Amino acid sequence: MKVLIVSDTHKKNDNYFKVLQMVGPLDLVVHCGDAQGNEDLLKEGTNCPVQVVLGNSDLYTDLPKELEFNIGKYKVWVTHGHHYGVYMGTNIIKNEAREKGAHIVFFGHTHVPIVDMTDSDVIAVNPGSISYPRQSGYRPSYVIMEIDRFEEIHFSIAYL
Numbered sequence: 001m002k003v004l005i006v007s008d009t010h011k012k013n014d015n016y017f018k019v020l021q022m023v024g025p026l027d028l029v030v031h032c033g034d035a036q037g038n039e040d041l042l043k044e045g046t047n048c049p050v051q052v053v054l055g056n057s058d059l060y061t062d063l064p065k066e067l068e069f070n071i072g073k074y075k076v077w078v079t080h081g082h083h084y085g086v087y088m089g090t091n092i093i094k095n096e097a098r099e100k101g102a103h104i105v106f107f108g109h110t111h112v113p114i115v116d117m118t119d120s121d122v123i124a125v126n127p128g129s130i131s132y133p134r135q136s137g138y139r140p141s142y143v144i145m146e147i148d149r150f151e152e153i154h155f156s157i158a159y160l
Helices: 014-023 039-043 091-100
Strands: 001-008 026-029 050-052 066-071 076-081 103-108 112-117 123-127 141-147 153-159
Touching: 001 014, 001 123, 014 153, 026 039, 039 153, 066 123, 076 091, 091 103, 112 153, 123 141, 123 153
Parallel strands: 001 026, 026 050, 076 103, 103 123
Antiparallel strands: 001 141, 066 076, 112 123, 141 153
16 A cells, blocks of 8 residues: 655645656545645545645635544544644654554644654654755655555655
């Protein structure tokens, strides 16, 4: 299984569509918020489900604030992250994920990519921003999650 995780496109979608072409067939796309009214457009050009949550810049939309679902045997919680102190680290959001029984939390907001696997029970994944990166080097980023034939997960932060 192959999942594309993106966030914070802020109506600038060219890089998103480039990535869709580059990464090949996908089973799922997860957008961690701040699509700014382009959630329907983001679903075009994909042959798989696209899950999008509400970000702090998503006004006048009926997107869900959070989502919970399974990817393979893993329970995933998706939120934008702005209510969980993500600029200060991943402790708060990981604790909330634990309370929800999630194995993985996908979030955005900081525009800086991270795959935090420091705890064995919860993995925190922020794909950064594919449109407005803020990390050193300022390269647009996204994350690919793959589940292998043994049902083990693998994450890779990728850059344009």
